[in-house]
Amino acid sequence: MKAQITVLAALAVFVASPASAIQRLQTASRSCAEVQSFVRANRAVIVQYRSARGSAPLLYERAVANSDVCLGNGFAEETYVPAKDKRNCAILVCRSTTDLRP
Template sequence: MKAQITVLAALAVFATSPASAIERLQTASRSCADIQSFVRANRAVILQYPSARGSAPLLYERAVADSNVCLGNGFPEQSYVPSRDKRNCPIWVCRSTTDLRP
């Protein structure tokens, strides 16, 4: 009986908690400062941006505020996305320590 009450209480808490979806942002219409501020405010953001080569309609990158957002054995690495005012706006992304680099 006590276990059933605990399970029901846990389900009630889970059902009423808000979903934490990751925010998305298209970089082409935002300034570099806006992009960096948005990432800091949301901790982790999916950035959508046009390919420099034009081979794909949109590319995606998960930008993070700092290393605490990297999961598991990941580490922050600087990367760049295009913005309205800069060709290479610096952002931080998480890379796995198991990534092989040439």
């Protein structure tokens, strides 16, 4: 019985502790420099942004600081998202080395 209480107490502490989740950032409310700085500081961030067409719901990308953050055999490739001050703000995203690119 004592062991069960200890296990339940440990489980309660584990469930109550905050999760270590990836940060999210809406690019429309930040300057390009702020977006890039936030990505570098957090190493990997989910960026949310509106499509250039404007009619689509929010789009998402996993922005990374460099290729070291890419899982497995991926690499960091430059892409662009809209920011508060720039239409094309450069960020890095992971791509698989198995992706064939012309």
